[in-house]
Amino acid sequence: MKGYLWTGGPGSSASEAPPADGRLAPWEAIAVDAVGNVIEFWGFKRNQGRVWALLYLRGEPLTAGEIERELDLSKGGVSMLLRDLERWGVIQRVRLPQDTVWRYGAENDLVRMVTHVIEEREAGFVARIRADLAEARRLAETQSGLPPDRLQRLEKMATLAEHVERALRLFIKTSRLDVSGVLSVFRDEATGARRGSK
């Protein structure tokens, strides 16, 4: 997640999508890219978001080949993306009765996955920072001729880090709660729809 999120001009980012392949409807392309942008913003791959979004919007499971064509991705790429998404539990691999090929359907817990991964990532990251600052403090304290104000500033740094950490935790908890309401709605309708179709 870097500045390149903003390098695009005033125009809508989605409209920059290359007019590549075959069937993807314009409104689908826009929605799919929007999700792709969000997911990239959160530190995942853009195409992971796009694949999930396509599967979610379609409502019924697609084959790898279909995904490949719709999103104009390479065979190998699709394989890896699907593996990641499946491992994280945001898509499901199904084999329909009289069918010989795997199909992939969207689960609805994208948000749960994002918060989960973020939580894990953030927690580990923050822990490392804390450990580093603690180590620095330990080393600094053993130094004999160190001016006291320097040590003080180091300690303030550590304090600040702790507060940021608390804020982060709170955010994750809050966003989870906030989103879970929406999620349940998601779940109810969407699974019903998928079961109903095809």
Next chain:
Amino acid sequence: MKGYLWTGGPGSSASEAPPADGRLAPWEAIAVDAVGNVIEFWGFKRNQGRVWALLYLRGEPLTAGEIERELDLSKGGVSMLLRDLERWGVIQRVRLPQDTVWRYGAENDLVRMVTHVIEEREAGFVARIRADLAEARRLAETQSGLPPDRLQRLEKMATLAEHVERALRLFIKTSRLDVSGVLSVFRDEATGARRGSK
């Protein structure tokens, strides 16, 4: 902000710093790198964080040359980093009375800067996503033969986006409040210390 934050092994990230230049004390190197990691995590350049941290820890203004040596950076790089930091108001350029060269001192509003930039970035980003999803919905509605459940899923997507947005806003507000207390302490002590020294 990407996965490369985690590619480092189990060891502390700070300890991987190359044993390059001259004077930087070990505890300083660790603290400086820790801040660098945080700042990179938030979408800035690692070295921007390292420069600020060095200036903050030292308490008194340094010259560009000193920074260059301490952090083992190139002349040109230091110049650009300092310009960025100054523009954002997190360091201050000062010329001491009987001195001919510029020196740079840390301001204490690093956090204010981070939340500010994040706020701006996030707001613009979220707005774009919303616009894209709205556009997609508009297009989808004009389609005649579209199954109603598809449209429904698109709408749910938009709803979800709004909720995430709300959560984000809340986070920024909260973290600001939470951190402002710490900040004031920072300000009091640190400016005093800087004024007192040299």
Next chain:
DNA sequence: GGTGCAGTTCAAGCGGTCTTGAACTATATG
């Protein structure tokens, strides 16, 4: 067993940002 298609793996290339280092400008000093 042979053929064809679905799916996986991974080295190589691409596209992006960050850093470097040399040329250039500005400023102080003899």
Next chain:
DNA sequence: CATATAGTTCAAGACCGCTTGAACTGCACC
């Protein structure tokens, strides 16, 4: 004015993750 040092700019290249595409595996069907 000449010289030296501080500071800026920017093209070239380092660096790094993502995607591609070809080789490979697995499986079904003839």
